[in-house]
Amino acid sequence: MTAPLTPRTRADACPGALQTHAAADGALARVRIPGGTLTVAQLRVLSEAARVLGDGALGLTSRGNVQLRGLGPGSESELGDRLAAAGLLPSAPHETARNVLASVLSGRTGGVLDVRPWVAAFDSGLCADLSLAALPGRFLATFDDGRGDVAGLGADVALLALDAGTVALLLAGSDTGLRTTPDSAVPLALAATRAFLDERSAQGGTAWRVADLVEGPARIAAALGGPRHETVPVPTAPLSGPAGAVAQDDGRTALVAVVPLGRLSGEQADLLAGIADTDLQVTPWRSVVVPDLAGGAAAGELSAAGLVLDPSSPWLQVTACAGRPGCAKSLSDVRADATRAVSTGLLPGGGARQHWAGCERRCGRPAGGVLDVVATPAGYRIGPPAS
Ligand code: SF4
Numbered sequence: 001m002t003a004p005l006t007p008r009t010r011a012d013a014c015p016g017a018l019q020t021h022a023a024a025d026g027a028l029a030r031v032r033i034p035g036g037t038l039t040v041a042q043l044r045v046l047s048e049a050a051r052v053l054g055d056g057a058l059g060l061t062s063r064g065n066v067q068l069r070g071l072g073p074g075s076e077s078e079l080g081d082r083l084a085a086a087g088l089l090p091s092a093p094h095e096t097a098r099n100v101l102a103s104v105l106s107g108r109t110g111g112v113l114d115v116r117p118w119v120a121a122f123d124s125g126l127c128a129d130l131s132l133a134a135l136p137g138r139f140l141a142t143f144d145d146g147r148g149d150v151a152g153l154g155a156d157v158a159l160l161a162l163d164a165g166t167v168a169l170l171l172a173g174s175d176t177g178l179r180t181t182p183d184s185a186v187p188l189a190l191a192a193t194r195a196f197l198d199e200r201s202a203q204g205g206t207a208w209r210v211a212d213l214v215e216g217p218a219r220i221a222a223a224l225g226g227p228r229h230e231t232v233p234v235p236t237a238p239l240s241g242p243a244g245a246v247a248q249d250d251g252r253t254a255l256v257a258v259v260p261l262g263r264l265s266g267e268q269a270d271l272l273a274g275i276a277d278t279d280l281q282v283t284p285w286r287s288v289v290v291p292d293l294a295g296g297a298a299a300g301e302l303s304a305a306g307l308v309l310d311p312s313s314p315w316l317q318v319t320a321c322a323g324r325p326g327c328a329k330s331l332s333d334v335r336a337d338a339t340r341a342v343s344t345g346l347l348p349g350g351g352a353r354q355h356w357a358g359c360e361r362r363c364g365r366p367a368g369g370v371l372d373v374v375a376t377p378a379g380y381r382i383g384p385p386a387s
Contacts, residue, residue: 012208014137016096017089018080020071024328025055027071029079031088032095035102035119035143036064036282040273043280045086047269053079058269060262060286062319062364063140064101069326091127096137098123101153103145104241104256104283108248108291111145112161113182118143121186126193134197136208141189148235150284154367156210157192159185162232169224170234171217172210177228178221188224195220239353239368240316241285244309245296254291255299257307260315260342261335262286268305275301286319314342320356321363323375330358332375348373348382 014030015021021028031046038046046066050058055070071079083089100119107114122141126132144151146161151170158170167185169178169192180188199219200207210216221228246254257272264272272280272288275298281289290298299309308315318341321327323334334356341347347354354371355362362372374381 012136012138012206014096016137017083018076018092018095020076023069023322023326025070025326027073027076028326029054029068029071029076030061030096031066031068031083032098033065033088033282034098034100034123035116036104036284037102037116037119038066038280038282039087040276040278040280042086042088043269043273043276045082045088047266047273049079049082050269051266056266058264060259060264060282060288062284062286062366063099064282064284065099066282069322090123091133093130093133094127094135097126097133097135097139099137099140101140101142101150101155101284103143103147103149104281104285104289105246105248105254105291106145106147108250108254109246110147112164113145115143115145115159115161118159118186118189122189125186125190129190129194131197132190132193135193136206138208139193139196141193143189144235149238149241152235152237153284154211156196157189159189160232160234168232169221171220173234174217175231175234176217176221177231178224178226179229191224192220195223198223237368238285239366239370241283241287243287243311243313243316245299248291252291253293253296254289255293255296255302255309256283256287256289257302257309258285258287258313258315260306260308261318261320261338263335264288265306268302268307271302271305271307285316314345314347314351317351317353318342318347318356319354319364319366319370321358321361321365323356323358327358327363329361330375331377332358332380334358334373334375337375337380338373348380 017031053075054068059067140155142150142155142158144160151160154173160168242256324330338356349371355365356373
């Protein structure tokens with residue numbers, strides 16, 4: 001029997017929209033956006049809420065969610081009312097459980113099928129089952145349409161389309177060998193999610209992730225039953241996503257705008273909402289997809305507003321935690337420092353994919369081959385984690 005890698009002795013404290021986190025610059029609210037899908041009206045509601053109740057900007061997270069910072073005391077209830085009216089809070093008890101990432105541009109170009117209906121069906125199934133409100137805020141589901149962009153993000157439960165009729169179930173980032181059809185994929189993902197909670201209860205702990213359980217993937221797969229197939233290697237997730245104009249299969253254009261350091265100003269949000277004809281998608285690479293456009297004419301306007309549509313821009317290589325003044329633990333204003341390094345062309349590591357952090361906790365660090373740029377009392381430490 002293998003020991004759990006990280007035994008948990010307490011429930012996770014992931015912030016939500018109603019359960020906010022007290023940060024140095026005020027309360028922080030995290031709004032779950034399953035699949036990153038936002039209607040134009042919802043983007044406007046978020047932007048207006050940030051302007052009226054928070055610091056005016058929206059933060060995009062590595063899970064395709066949206067954060068509001070600098071919220072004043074007692075503003076949670078007004079924020080909750082605004083979100084609920086916009087359909088962004090379909091079930092208050094499930095608010096932190098709705099962590100779902102989906103392939104970017106699915107159904108528009110690339111991939112072997114369209115996973116967008118899976119997102120809606122999984123989220124409905126989740127919110128319809130009160131027992132699933134007990135999921136930890138760190139629990140993650142990913143739905144990959146076969147292009148391999150999100151299957152490698154190490155989700156607790158993941159669906160990976162192998163071809164138009166076959167879907168693999170992954171648990172804690174590895175293939176279980178269990179297979180299903182596209183129509184049965186969401187029921188299987190929901191069953192695996194319930195099996196996680198059952199196994200957690202059987203083991204008597206407060207595990208946050210499948211990988212925290214003793215033999216979690218094996219036990220959950222055994223509980224689900226069914227024949228096993230030869231397993232496939234899981235594609236490695238890319239460290240950055242697409243940017244700029246992308247041609248869709250139907251002849252239309254998607255514009256993918258990267259948001260430097262994930263901070264979307266109110267003006268930028270309004271601009272994106274103004275050019276969008278249909279739902280937008282927030283991606284795990286802190287960008288926003290505006291799909292189904294007649295062409296890429298709006299790219300210039302977005303770039304002029306500070307969004308990045310050039311796939312070769314150094315901004316695609318840089319992420320940062322909140323840093324000072326938002327986080328009391330930070331030893332530096334890492335976002336200002338990173339911005340200066342980009343604008344002067346002096347990014348460390350020759351401009352390699354890098355994450356700037358105000359302390360060794362390195363919040364928001366992407367998985368994989370990322371250079372750490374960590375503030376210390378003696379200046380920035382650049383390189384792999386200290387042993
Ligand atoms: S990495 Fe450190 S400084 Fe940055 S947000 Fe996390 S705790 Fe704060």
